[in-house]
Amino acid sequence: xxxxxxxxxKKMAAVSLGLLLCAAVLGGCGDSGQTxxxxxxxxxxAVSSELSPAESTAGPASTEAEREPLSxxxxxxxxxxEAEREPSPxxxxxxxxxxEAEREPxxxxxxSLKGPTxxxxxxxxxKASKGETADSYEFQITTGADELLPLMVKGELDIILxxxxxxxxxxxxxxxxxxxxxxxxLGVLYMVTGTAELNSIADLKGKTVYLTGKxxxxxxxxxxxxDACGLEEKDVSLEFKSEAAEVAAVLAENPDAIGLLPQxxxxxxxxxxxxLKVALDMNEEWLRVQGEAGNGMVTxxxxxxxxxxxxxxxxxxxxxxxxEASAAAVNEDPAAGAVLAVEAGIVAKEPIAQKAxxxxxxxxxxxxxxxxxxSGYLQVLHDFNAELVGGKAPEEDFYYLP
Numbered sequence: 001x002x003x004x005x006x007x008x009x010k011k012m013a014a015v016s017l018g019l020l021l022c023a024a025v026l027g028g029c030g031d032s033g034q035t036x037x038x039x040x041x042x043x044x045x046a047v048s049s050e051l052s053p054a055e056s057t058a059g060p061a062s063t064e065a066e067r068e069p070l071s072x073x074x075x076x077x078x079x080x081x082e083a084e085r086e087p088s089p090x091x092x093x094x095x096x097x098x099x100e101a102e103r104e105p106x107x108x109x110x111x112s113l114k115g116p117t118x119x120x121x122x123x124x125x126x127k128a129s130k131g132e133t134a135d136s137y138e139f140q141i142t143t144g145a146d147e148l149l150p151l152m153v154k155g156e157l158d159i160i161l162x163x164x165x166x167x168x169x170x171x172x173x174x175x176x177x178x179x180x181x182x183x184x185x186l187g188v189l190y191m192v193t194g195t196a197e198l199n200s201i202a203d204l205k206g207k208t209v210y211l212t213g214k215x216x217x218x219x220x221x222x223x224x225x226x227d228a229c230g231l232e233e234k235d236v237s238l239e240f241k242s243e244a245a246e247v248a249a250v251l252a253e254n255p256d257a258i259g260l261l262p263q264x265x266x267x268x269x270x271x272x273x274x275x276l277k278v279a280l281d282m283n284e285e286w287l288r289v290q291g292e293a294g295n296g297m298v299t300x301x302x303x304x305x306x307x308x309x310x311x312x313x314x315x316x317x318x319x320x321x322x323x324e325a326s327a328a329a330v331n332e333d334p335a336a337g338a339v340l341a342v343e344a345g346i347v348a349k350e351p352i353a354q355k356a357x358x359x360x361x362x363x364x365x366x367x368x369x370x371x372x373x374x375s376g377y378l379q380v381l382h383d384f385n386a387e388l389v390g391g392k393a394p395e396e397d398f399y400y401l402p
Contacts, residue, residue, distance in 0.1 A: 103314050105134065105135045105136060105315075106135045106136070106312045106315035107135065107136045107137075107138065108135050108136070108137050108138070108158050108159060108312075108315060108319060109137075109138045109140070109156065109157045109158045109159070110137060110138065110139050110140070110157070110158070110159045110160070110161075111139075111140045111141075111142065111147075111148040111151060111152070111157045111159070111160040111161070112139070112140075112141050112142075112148075112160065112161040113141070113142060113143070113144070113145060113148070113161065113162065113300075114141055114142065114143050114345065114346050115262075115264075115346065116185045116188050116262070116263055116264070116299065116300065116360040116361075116362065117161045117162070117163075117184050117185050117299065117300030118141055118161060118344070118346050119185075119330055119337065119341060119346065119357060119360055119362050120184050120185070120323065120326055120327035120330060120362045120363070120364060121139070121161070121323065121326055122326065122330050122337055122340040122341060122344060122346075123325070123326035123329040123330060123337070123340065124137070124322050124323060124325075124326035125137070125139055125326075125340070125344065126340055127322070127326075133318075133322055134315075134318040134322070135315050135318060135319070140157070141344060141345065141346065145162045145163060145166045148160045148162060149162075149166070149170055149173075152170065152174075152178070152303070152305065153170075153173070153174060155305065155307070157305075158304060158305055158308040158312075159181075159302060159303065159304045159305075159308070159319065160302070160303050161184055161300055161301070161302050161303075162300065162301065162303060163217065163299065163300060163301075164183075164217075164298045164299065164300065164301050164374060164377060164378065164381075165216075165217055165378065165381050165388045165389050167180055167301045167303045168378055168381075168388075168389035168390050168393070168394050168398070169388075169389065169390040170303065170390075171390065171394045171398050172389075172390030172391060172392065172394070173390065176306075176395065176397055176398070177305060177306055177307075178303045178304065178305055178306060178398075179303065179304055179306055179309060179397065179398060179399065179400040180301045180302065180303055180370065180374060180398060180399055180400060181302050181303070181304050181309075181316065181319075181320060181366065181400040182301065182302045182320060182323065182324075182364050182365060182366045182370055183298055183300070183301050183302075183363060183364075183365040183366075183370050183373060183374060184300045184301060184302050184323070184327070184362070184363065184364060185298075185299040185300035185360060185361055185362060185363065186283055186296045186297055186298060186299060186361035186363055187281070187282050187283025187286060187296055187297030187298075187299060187361055188262045188263040188283075188299050188359070188360055188361060189218060189221065189260055189261070189262055189282040189283070189297070189299075190260075190261060190262075190263070190266045190278045190279075190280065190281055190282060190359070191209075191258060191259070191260055191278070191279045191280035191282065192251060192258070192259045192260075192261050192266055192269060192270065192276055192277070192278055192279065193251070193255075193256070193257065193258045193259070193276070193277065193279045194251060194254070194255030194256065194257065194273075194275045194276055194277070195255040195256050195275075196256050196257070196258050196279065198258070198279035198280055200229070200280070200285070200288075201225045201226060201228075201229040201231070201280070201285050201289075202229045202230070202231065204226065204231065204235075204236050204258070205231055205235045205236065206235065206236075207236060207237070207258055208236075208237040208238075208239055208257070208258065209222070209236060209237070209238055209239070209258050209259070209260055210239045210240075210241060210247045210250050210251070210257060210258065210259045210260070211238065211239075211240060211241070211247060211259065211260035211261075212240065212241055212242065212243060212244055212246075212247060213240075214240040215385065216388070217381060217388065218260060218262075219238065219240075219384075220380070220381050220384040220385060220388060221282065221286070221297060221380075222238070222260060222282075223384060224380050224383075224384060225282070225285055225286065225289060228289035228290075229289065244261055244262065244265040245265075247259040247260070247261055247265075248261070248265065248268070248269040248272075248273075251269060251273070251276055252269075252272075252273050252276075255275060258279070260282070262299075263356050263359050263360045264347055264352055264353065264356035264360070266278060266356070266359065267352050267355045267356035267359065268352050268356075271351070271352060271355070282297060283296050283297050283361060290376075294376070295372060295373035295376040295377060296361075296373060297377060298373055298374050298377040298378075299361070301374065302323070304316060304400070309400070313402070317402070320364070320366060323364050324364040324366075326364075327362050327363060327364040328364075330357060330362055331357070331358070331362055334353075334354045334355075334357040334358055335350075335354050337353070337354075337357050338350040338351075338353035338354035338357065341353040341357075366400075367401055367402075368401065370399065371399040371401065374399070375393070375394075375399070378393055378394065379393060
């Protein structure tokens with residue numbers, strides 16, 4: 001019995017050895033065996049082993065015995081598992097930000113003024129009221145910037161649309177806590193008269209100009225233009241009124257009078273008195289004295305709290321896209337914009353709004369173009385009276401350059 005068992009074990013060992021030898025011989029035949037004998041393919045495998053998974057879809061080089069078997073769930077082997085995993089932000093910087101569909105919608109609280117700076121928001125406000133925007137909006141329109149600034153400082157508003165110099169003052173008062181994200185309105189000041197002949201700023205010599213805003217941006221802008229055209233303070237008399245309606249009343253009484261008015265007061269005054277006309281567009285005069293390298297006047301800008309920007313970069317990006325589209329829409333169709341302007345209480349009557357909108361220079365300028373135009377304008381105001389911009393021109397972090 002013992003001999004039979006010993007014979008059986010020896011026979012089985014011989015069979016096993018024979019099978020192993022066959023496997024070794026067969027392993028050197030066929031396509032897989034050619035790789036080891038091909039220098040080009042060997043070099044390629046070596047290079048691939050040093051690449052990252054994203055650069056080498058084949059993954060690290062491995063022997064036939066080491067690789068995992070193919071299956072219905074993973075037909076491409078381990079490489080497809082690498083391709084299917086979620087890439088890290090470092091490997092996929094472009095895809096690290098959440099898409100509009102994936103991110104949580106934000107609630108954006110926006111404050112603006114009853115005037116030209118709000119006209120570019122009209123279509124955005126309309127879309128938001130219908131739930132057609134990426135985020136939820138809460139809009140607040142006031143008659144003065146002094147109502148918006150405390151709310152911004154307390155964090156009760158996230159974005160506000162205010163005069164350019166007011167934004168600079170707010171930046172200084174909050175120790176750099178806000179950034180300008182776009183320019184929403186360029187020059188809206190016009191010289192209006194009945195019979196006076198004006199072809200340029202130089203023609204104001206020896207005349208009287210009625211205007212509002214002593215010590216503020218209208219006076220600063222006009223004095224800058226007068227100086228640029230070689231006129232001294234004694235050459236032109238400036239008579240200040242408390243409000244635009246008073247300037248319009250002077251123009252109605254005296255056909256030879258000259259008034260500096262903003263839109264939409266210009267349109268309202270001319271519609272009420274057909275003898276009045278726009279003599280000079282101050283934005284064009286500004287560009288004329290500055291030359292090709294110059295920038296236009298800047299009336300209104302859009303400001304965001306830095307805390308809100310840091311916490312909601314995707315929401316701010318979405319707002320800028322929607323603001324740009326809204327500004328374009330109101331410029332393309334002033335009639336539709338006029339309806340919305342009256343509904344929002346910005347302008348009293350549709351005919352006035354429809355005629356005024358094309359003259360309000362509604363824009364949405366961002367990035368380096370925004371910085372160039374705004375910094376140049378603020379410098380002019382600073383040179384006239386530094387207190388108009390908070391005592392000192394804003395630093396680089398005042399301008400939002402994503």
